[in-house]
Amino acid sequence: MLLFLLVLAFSLSKVRSIAFEPYSLRTQSLYEPLGIDVKIPLLSWRLQSSEITRDISQVAYQIRAAHHERDLEVNPLWNSGKIVSDSTVITWGGPTLRSRERILWQVRLWDSDGKTSGWSKIASFEMDLLNARDWDPAVWIKNKDYATGNTSLPYFVKRFRISSAISSARLWIVGLGQFVTTVNGQSVTSGVLNPGYFDWNKTIEYSTYNVTAALKDGDNVLGVALGKGIYRAEKPLGGRYYKFLTTPHPMKLIAQLQLNYTDGSCQYMVSDSSWLTTVSGPLLESSWYGGEEYDARKELLGWDTPTYDHSTWKMADISSIPNPNAIYRARESPSIQSVEEITAISVTDQGNGTYIFDFGVNHAGWPKLSMRGARGTTVTMRPAELLNSNGTINQVTEGTPIYDRYTFSGNGIETYVPTYRSYGERALLEEFYSNMVSWIDYLTSKAENNIVSYGLGDWYAIDQSTPVGVTGTYGYWMSANGLATIAYALNRTVDAQKYSDLASKISSAFHTTYFNASAHTYATGSQAADVFALEMDAVPIKEQQNVIQHLINDIRQRGNHTSTGEVALPSWFRMLSFYGHDDVIYDFLSRTDSPSYGYAIIHGATSLTEDWDGPAPARGQSLSSQNHFMFAAVDEWLMRSLAGIQQAANSIDYRILNIKPAIVGNISHVEVTYRTTRGWMKTRWNRIGTAFTLQVMLPYGSIANVYVPGMNATSNYGMLIQVKKTEAMTVFKIGSGSYTFKSVFDVNTKRE
Known part of the structure; x- marks a missing residue:
């Protein structure tokens, strides 16, 4: 069906009296650090303005630094002069820094309209003991x-x-x-x-x-x-x-x-x-x-x-x-900071001087106890993630016994808290580059014909059939591919080509070793093997749709469930979304039977768990940790796909973004605000019936391609450039500022 798109723009008739201002000045990504021992530290800032201004970016900066505020203007220790650059993260360019030295610094900026900001508020940092x-x-x-x-x-x-x-x-x-x-x-x-x-x-x-x-x-x-x-x-x-x-x-x-x-x-x-x-x-x-x-x-x-x-x-x-x-x-x-105090939502008397305090949420913290007791009386506090059927605590997921014990002094009310319990920054990449090379060299020494067949495999997978060589080789490829990207960013062109070639060889070896041509799948046909092959670009173009269909068929046959473990799950989300099957992900996230996030939630989980089933094992397995981050890959999908915020493949420091929200299921509203290194950005979309609205706010210095459902799209704002138009969507190129797009959306239209 035909979709009609209207792009609404904010008025730009008001002339700006000043350019944007730099704020949130940091050294080594820290605010007013007391002690750093990096001899050439990174200085960074963000941009802000009281106005909504489009297509404005930083084109130059100037930094000045001194030991005393009075010297910043007339006798600076370092004055960079005007430097043409849109970067908001730069390296210290002043004299060699000394132990215990305290530096004050400011920055001012030029924008693409030629306007100059005022000097920022003064920031400071102190050097530590360098020797x-x-x-x-x-x-x-x-x-x-x-x-x-x-x-x-x-x-x-x-x-x-x-x-x-x-x-x-x-x-x-x-x-x-x-x-x-x-x-x-x-x-x-x-x-x-x-x-x-x-x-x-x-x-x-x-x-x-x-x-x-x-x-x-x-x-x-x-x-x-x-x-x-x-x-x-x-x-x-x-x-x-x-x-x-x-x-x-x-x-x-x-x-x-x-x-x-x-x-x-x-x-x-x-x-x-x-x-x-x-x-x-x-x-x-x-x-x-x-x-x-x-x-x-x-x-x-x-x-x-x-x-x-x-x-x-x-x-x-x-x-x-x-x-x-x-x-x-x-x-x-x-x-680590204490950020919240949680009060017990219930107290159960178990008899014999035993009480169960239920705090309602799985958390990392320690108890604070205030009570009166006779001198020499002891109170024992035993933490647990689960309860037994009789209401007593179950420490099987943490190790047992774990407890804090307090002996009363007898001096009135006593309080006890246990004392002990368990982004464009190239300089960081340079510092650890040799370590990354050593890691690749180690993996290469373990590989046979570019296949690495050791490791823990796809940890906590539902389908245990995935060979260890599949996960090991995927990790080898990820490392080589990542190092190639880093080498390009550091202008190490010879290394970049070397590791890019290695990644290609690994990918080719993976296909040769594991591809099952008759079944259009890899290795044992597990979902993990398929998504690894797709992400490694090991699948020939003519087979890609066959492999993705094999993956989807297996998911559907399992009742819309994943069979992956924590290693393959991120690839599972990324590949399904990349090939336009966010609807499959939505169907999985809607499940409340085992294995799924929903199953753990309805059985009482208040945090991510180590095993898919959380507090209620449904497949004969033992209980595992009830507070574990390893299955959190859904977070990436919520941000990249549902909210649509994606940094372009060739982008550094959020210069180039793709805004491409996935409209799936009966979700009617999504809103995300995210602080990039350049400042705050936001996407917000909602739909009522066939009426779809997308709002986008970009920080200064960023540009984006915005993918909006529609055809024959028009805009009442001439600066918007259409870079692509299909039956499924229209793509607009935008700069900094706020934009609103509206369209009539057909839920049956296939996302590209």
Whole structure:
């Protein structure tokens, strides 16, 4: 049938008085980072305007930087001058940066109309300790009296006095396995579970904190409490669950506190034998997997404050770096934050002093308990994802036993919270390029005739028939193809061709080894084998529709169910959508029988699960994790296909987009707002009967091809360019700004 399309445009008659403004300035993708150790950091920004302006983009930028705000204009450390570029991510071009150096910087922009923005708000970053010798004379310290099961975990303090006005103070610290740091009883960060995971035999990842506000005139105390983490993975107390064991390394720390005074002088406090330590505290166990043991009768109330009496504490013991060859690196990833407090939706009395608290949602967190108890009374908290039929907890999916145990001090109401529990940036690609090459070399060494026949296969697949060589070779191809793309982006043309050729050879070998010509499928005929072959471009053009039809037939024969596991599922979504079969995906997502997302949901799952069936195994399998991200490939389909937001294959940094929404089933409204590196973008579509409306908002510097259902389309806005017109759709080319498209849509029209 004929479809009629009307494109509505916002008026552009208003003349802009200024161009767009740069905002959200970041260094190494971080806002106002306190410590970075990348010697040539990345500077980035986004664009914004108070007006809806079309087809405007950044064409040039200018950056200026200085140590002091007063010097930005008249005596900058670096002035880039006007640089013709539409990039919003650039590398530092000023003088070589030094340890502890603080830099202020601004940017201003030119747009495609020749207008200039004002200077942005001032951003800042601080360099970290760039050389190992910058830690001198700090040394690693420990408490050698710690003994598992006989003492508490170690506590450390450093007492010091301040007699002059402080302008700023910075703390560099790392504690192994985990650490909590305070100044005068105040935590130095809202982050938890520090320092995060790293291989301490290769890298020591330290954190930097601004502790200025916590300091005061007179006596001060810097406090550190250490926990085990994964670093000291030993058999925990009370028969608690453990996943693996390592050598019980001594818990230790290294720290450096720099005090900057208003008169320009500075003072350093470093970890050494002058620190005081004790193992007579309340925290007796902090098993990463098994839980925590806390005896409030041994609490050291105020241990990290100046008024506490540390006379019975001993001097710290000198230790050493875990591996002399390990390098110090600043932590750049944001720390884990507590983002929400969840209250139990029900409490069930099981008798015998046992209560079940149901929080209504599977989550990552820890309990907060406030209650009164007689001195020496214990309360045990056991987390679980599932309940048994009699209402008791079931820890089979996590390991058992896992529990936190608290012993009351008897001092009124006590509160307990466990301390420990378990984009155009080419510089990053350059930094890890050799690692990627090494990975390809390793896979090549494992391959026979370009087939890699080892690995775990299509993990948790319904159809277990897919050969390991199918998944292994797909991974080999993905790696080679990805490295070819990266090499092109880095202008390594020889390597790009080398790895592109390798990817082609792998694809060809896959077809030769696994293609079943009579059945129009690959290997055992599993859905995984078909989608891998299609995504690898291993299928000859004349066979592509046959293979996709074989895939669809198998899905239909299974009652509109996938048979893939977590490795093949992303390809399953991508290939069905790429070949125009989003209706098949919709039919699968509408299912509530096993195996499907809907089945897990109606049986009580509140998060993605490790197995398709979630809390109610329907195929004789054992229960698995109830909070697992591995089947989250549907997220990509929701964004790329249903909302229609796709970055073009040749695009970097969201310069070029394809807006191509899939209109399927009885879905009548979809709306997505997404923040790209260039700014916010949005798609919104709805349909009422045959009336279809699509709204698109692009950030500055982006262009897009918009695929709208329709034929004989017209536009009342002359700047829109039609780049393609078929019986199924019209494609428009647009620039930045907001657009509305309307059409009459026939649900029976096949999506191209």
